[in-house]
Amino acid sequence: MERPTFSPFWHRVRAMKPRLRPHVQITRQHYRGRRWHVAHDPTSNQFYRLSPIAYDLIGLLDGARTVEEAWKISLSKFGDMAPTQNEVIELLGQLYNSNLLSADASPETEQLLTRGRERVRKRVMQQAIGLMYFKLRLFNPTPILNFIEPILRPVLNRWGFLAWLGLLIFALVQIIPEWPRLVGQFDSVTSPSNWGWMILVYILLKLWHETGHGVICHRFGGQVPEFGAMLLVLIPSPFVDASSCWSFPNKWQRVAVGAGGMMFELFAASIAALVWLASPDGSFAKQISYYVMLTSGISTVVFNANPLMRFDGYYILSDLIEVPNLMMRSNKMLQHLFQRYFYRIKQARPPSNQPGEVAILITYGVLALIYRIFLFVVITLYVLGIFFFVGLFLALWTAAMWFILPIGKFVHWLATSPQLLEYRTRAILGTLGLAAVGAALIGLVPVPDYRRVVGVVDSPLITGVFQGTDGFVSDVHVRLGQSVKKDEPILTLSSPELSAERQFVIASIADARLKLAEAFSKDDPAGAAVAQSGIAALEEQLSDIARREAALVVRAPHDGTIVGANPRDLLGAFQRTGEPVCQVADLSQRRITASVPQGDSGWLFQMSPDEYRVQARLVSRVHQVIEATGLRAIPAGQRILPHAALGHAGGGQIATMPDDRSHRVATTDLFTIYVDVDPAQLADAALGQRVYIRFTLPSRPILHQAVEMLQKAVQGKVTL
């Protein structure tokens, strides 16, 4: 590494007699076995980390020595290790810009103002960039902490920590056996009518969380100058500025401040768990304690403990592994690797030289990058689903700030960086090459395009058996799963009403006959005609009764097996006409039925069946792939599902209307498809069993697929 001793700008600092501002505090910290000194300005909360040699140099600058004198002393002390002129200038410049250094006896008001303005501008810029993390500063919470912290002080020590740990473990041991009940409650408790309570619990819990950070920071002597609210992906959440803990010399104290929020929150969750267990079902306490557990559990696991985002977990990790400024430096490390090995810039300097630290930086950098992309996609899709336009705006903005801005900066760097002075042509060609390869991979290289739906096994011939008449089930002739021949009786009903009716009609006919004979005898043709028609009507009634009596024996409509409901359950019950008995299915033939959402069905009708391939896996034999022999689609959109198992209520993936009791009415139009497979494959598959179906469409470049996916997501939400 070339480090020229001299700098052309040395004259700017040579004769200066700077010193640290009097109120700057210096603490000693150890990182990975090396000593560092952190300069901290409590008034502006600015930090600067000094290496031992830089610290020595700054120590020499006492306001009476010139920079040149100090540098010469440093040279004689450290030889080759001493900072070069360039490094001294850089150090002084950064300290000065962080407001840690006073360079002149007289205050440079104008420059102070300029720097102040610059800082505000930077803050505004950051705010704009992180629209997904909008921050609102509210007030200084020190008075509150001054009040709370002495109260909690007796437990803010290692005994308190052990007690907390004990409580946490106890609560976990108690709650884990109740897990299924806990999960079971989820749906009913989180229904929209309860959202008001949930939000209240959430806000209180988050305030409690921040109190944790603040109190512990305060406990170890740090200042907490700021309290505010942050809009995290549209969800408001409070925050405190506990950054003064960065100057704590003991790393465990820094970790404690970072973990304080989660510890307080988990404490609340443990108490809530015990309350939940103790309180009776349906009580208010049970409900609220459930919310507390839910909120603190999710927010701790998903957000706070995750070290890949800049939340508590990140700072805890950074302190634990003793790599300060982890995120920035790991980004720099990746950039460095790129510059060093892709552009082959010899002068590129890595942000760290220690092998252990380098490994950590690289690992972290890669993981954080992947996570960031993942998070972006997930959040975008989520928000798009809820508020389309807000989501679209947020997604575009975030894409701009997370991806386009860095790319722009990168292009600018490529075009103007003095580092690249001698390598620019190579760097630009290399980058264009890489971009071209990337674009080709995305835009040209075909990759398999899979579509997946869930279907069910059913039979092409399946008939419902219904009651033909009212009556009590007196006899059941079959069992569920028993095979029947056509017209084989299934049920026999007894209907006392019907037999009484028959008696009555027969009696009426006899009566009418008598009336007819009397009319003949009286030679009353008109009376005879009346009686005649009466007989005819009654006889008709009689034949109807006979038909209904015949229906008292319910018969199989065709050869098959009894499926669906068990007819035996009906024994002795009164059944009305039209009520279902069971189904008779012809199990010798089976097929797979599924529903394809209309939005994703273009290919279904545009492609000929030999262009794609269909495979199915039965739930019962997931390992076995069944090749389909054919596919038929019904080219009419409908909302009725072919089978209740496909809908949400039946455990399927298609949203159904919540107010429909059959659970077979979908919210959107669907196309029904039938997948034909070798019947032998389905011979022992239970009807109604779920089947995973995969369509392998012709391979297409990722770009095509992504565009189509996006179009689908937008479809129906924007009218252009």
Add this chain to the structure above:
Amino acid sequence: MSQALTNYATLFESLRSRQKKPLPLKGLDKLAAWLGVRVRTGRYTLSWLRKQAEAIDRELSPGLRSLGEAALADRTAEVRETFLRGRQDDAVVRAALAITREHARREIGEEAYVVQLMAAMALYRGRIVEMLTGEGKTLTGSIAAPLLAWEHRHLHVLTVNDYLAKRDADSRRGIYERCMLQVGAIQQEQEHALRARVYALPIVYGTPKQIVADWLRDQIRLGALRSAWGGLRMLGGEGVASQGPIVPGLRAAMVDEADAVLIDEAVVPLIIAQSRKSDEMAAIYRDAAAMARELKVRTDVTVDALRKQAELTRAGRAKCAAMFVQRADPIWRATRRAEELVRQAVIALTCYHHGRQYQIVDGRVVIVDEFTGRFLPDRSWEHGLHQAVEAKEGLEITADRETIARMSFQRFFRSYPVMCGMTGTAADATLEMEKTYQRRVTVIPTNRPVIRETWPVRAFGSAAAKWDAVAESVAALHAQGRPILAGTRSIEASQTLAERLTARRLPHKVLNANFDKDEAGIIAQAGHSGGIVVATNMAGRGTDIKLDKDARQAGGLHVILTEMHAAKRVDRQFIGRAGRQGDPGSAQMFLSLEDELLALYAKTAAASLKKTCNEPGELAGWKRAATLRLFAFAQGASQNRDRRLRAETLRQDDWVEKHLPGM
């Protein structure tokens, strides 16, 4: 009393111009500023300028021609008064230009053409004006300058060298005095008190180097002073002349040869240095030079001639370490610093050549300016490089000098609220002018068509063949009675050519930094029939070679370029010495595959082309075409590199300005 007032005014202005340091613009601000320039100056189009100029030519000038001297003086006073009060509008500006034009006509007998009036108008409006070489830039400048001087009280006219500053100031004095303006020229050898008097004049001619240096020295003198009141003691004390500031602020600047001043020379910032107290380093530099001679290029040390950097290989390091152990001085114990010294000695040995980068004059190393070909006697290289060169040449080693102030020319010129410029060749650098200086370039049409012939370029496989061909060509044209100007890139090359000409018994004069005393005489003779001048860049910009009658009849001046320069503009300037103001003339370029430009920017390509051609003599057909392409590429690369270096200088300057408190 009035002297005290002047001094106070100087102090005040000097402080004011310090506090109005231009802010470096970045990102969108930069873009906005650039667009702003385009919008603000959008009114002054070529057709608008022509309309104004024609109005002056037709309506105003005829009336003035017949005016008596006294009446003209009255009119002048009246217009000047309007400018002083800041009440000038377009009509007054037209009237003023007509008056200065008339003064110029009466004084030197040349009346400005319409195109020159257009250019003068554009200058007044803060444009960089491009006029082809030989179109009378000097006259244009001298009719625009009075307006600027009236309006802004002090006008600095910046030229490329002292000779031109003096020549122009003297030749224009009459015009300016008629306009009630005094003029002076800053020269290198002037005393402090004299300089102060010159700067107090309304129009000051000088080179940017001198003016920037004076201004910087003023700033050093003012030190931590923050207001003019604080300077009262400075004024009252024992002689302002030695202590007070001498440049009364930066008000307005007119830059002659704007591209050279604003762009080419802006690569290297101006540095004011003072000798350090002697620090027994002489022996150390000698040791370093001795060690450097021990190292073998390529096996021990790799040298990058372009960046002027050397790097030790592993073998070289080991060799050095072994040598360091034998030396007693403690400096050789600190490996990094010791290797730095050796590397520097290697650079002095391999990248700096006598006759190119420097010349030994009276036992001292004197730097030769790359662009103007002149000596820079006050300058020295920084951080021990100068000493390393002295050690290499075995001269007495001077004390190291340390920088006390530094200013890039870009920043300096941006400190002028009003700036305009003239050049023959600005078009290549339009974008840079607009971006760096926020000045637009206006191209003024030519008055008379150029009838200069450009003969096809001749390319050779070896330098020797090239020099022979140049000498031969000189002989042939000399026989026709044409005056010849042969341009070379370095003093060394001019001497090589001179030797060949002597061998052929051709009478010639050599104009380079070694012989700059006769400059005016040589230039005056150069246009005579049969004159042969071999010159470095000194004869490039601004040199006006007047042809005599015989020479014109023989076909005018013939310019031979013996090498391609680092920037196309420099070539064009040199060629522009021929065919001025409608004179006949011709120009031809000679190149060889061993030229320095190729060695720096296309080393491997040039070497392989040379191998493939395998032709030491003149190249023809595809070989010539390939050579020309290679040269075009190398020149492009060199221009790009220089542009980036300038951007980098400016960026560093801005960084320091922003991050370091102070001066």
